[in-house]
Amino acid sequence: MNNKCYFIDLDGTMYCGTKVIDGAIQWIDHLLDHHIKFIFLTNNSSRTQAQACNHMLKMGFRGIKPEHFYTSAMAAADKIAREYPTKKEAYYIGEDGIKEALINNGFNINPEKADFLFIGLDRNATYQDYSYALRLAHEGAKLVGTNNDRILLSEKGVNVGNGSVVALFEYATNTEAIKIGKPHNAIVEGALRYAKVSKEDVAIVGDNLETDILCGNNAGIETIFVTTGVHNMEDCYRLDIKPTYIVANLTGLMD
Template identity: 45%
Template sequence: MKTYLIDLDGTMYSGNTNIDGAREFIAYLQEKGFPYIFLTNNATRTKTQAKEHMLNLGFKNIKEDDFFTSAIATAKYIAKNYSERKCFMIGESGLEEALKEENFIFVEDKADFVVVGLDRKANYTKYSEALHHILAGAKFIATNSDRLLANNGLFDLGNGATVNMLEYASGVEAIKVGKPYQTILNILLEDKNLKKEDIILLGDNLETDIKLGYEGNIETIMVCSGVHDENDIERLKVYPTKVIKNLRELIKE
């Protein structure tokens, strides 16, 4: 029995708007006992906040352990590969919680790392401070590089826009952890004791969800409910195993 790795933004919901078929699909997985993990590049929410958001949208029986975010993967990646623990963070509560769980210390000077996640309240001063640390030699690490974030039928700037800005200003390329980079998948597989052949990647974004599976030789299902549709496949040269219009198509009696 394969484990579904399910994207959130654009696949389960768009901001505070339900995506048709998503609640029914999760209820179906729960009823049949099919395992799943919500694998999201969105580093803003804690696991508790992510759970509450889905419950508020009408999903049932959602647990904190159902979520694996780019924030969690980033904190685990740094902790595994480096001994230093002082970081300057751009991000919200999800990234803050993940870094604290791995015993990182937040500093304003002499940072070992600049860790960048989506921060909807960050300003020019904060971005400039991050730049100062990078130019002083701090390792530059990004939770993810999403260009866009689905939000109630529109698209907001994704974290990738901020990362690109800092890369351009500093001349330093960030280490990127989230989808489509294999780093997030390798960390999840190790953490959950899974293998590539044990999973199916489900998402709306060819550049992140589907590319992760395509480049990792993993089964993928693209749902046309978010960033991309089937018209983008040939343009981006990223090929899902299967394309569906609505998650109801995966529900079998």
């Protein structure tokens, strides 16, 4: 029996901003038609599973379900809940995705006293929000960063990524955050449990050598690098990060 399971990146692999990447819809249709297992493995902690699913259905993807998504927020909440089963008070900087993940993992969202401060991207957060959260960290809440992406690309240019916000809190507290998202191992360990697969059966598919491909290489998982997003072939040499396979278009994986 074929237990193959793809862990698929979203931005730069499935779509770029609001534009679907050539071949992405056809490939997902192919996986569904052939009952080949996959999950979307994303560093984005902002959206809930349902929001992430709707976002892609609106773009024209078909047949995908909220359960197909595994986010850095889910991995963060799952890891901390497992490792610190008696510490349930949490506060967060972030959007719906992180809030839902915390509640699903049994945390109380407590703005008065927190064991952990989860840091995900919140596009509406203010100086006051950061300062409030920082006070909890200074009172002992341990930092958990959902991902360490320095920047985010948009049609307008670069935006501040969550990694830069995590770095702000690390600097302000002089402590180091627990790291979760790609290329760190926590998100892969969580995803393997979530998808109920072993790493020999997995291939990580993504456009970013420093997150997706490095993540696979660190974990001993096969990688498929697609040159539709942030990095190109030359970057493999420049960064000295070598994927298992390279494809220019996901339809190349359909044989």
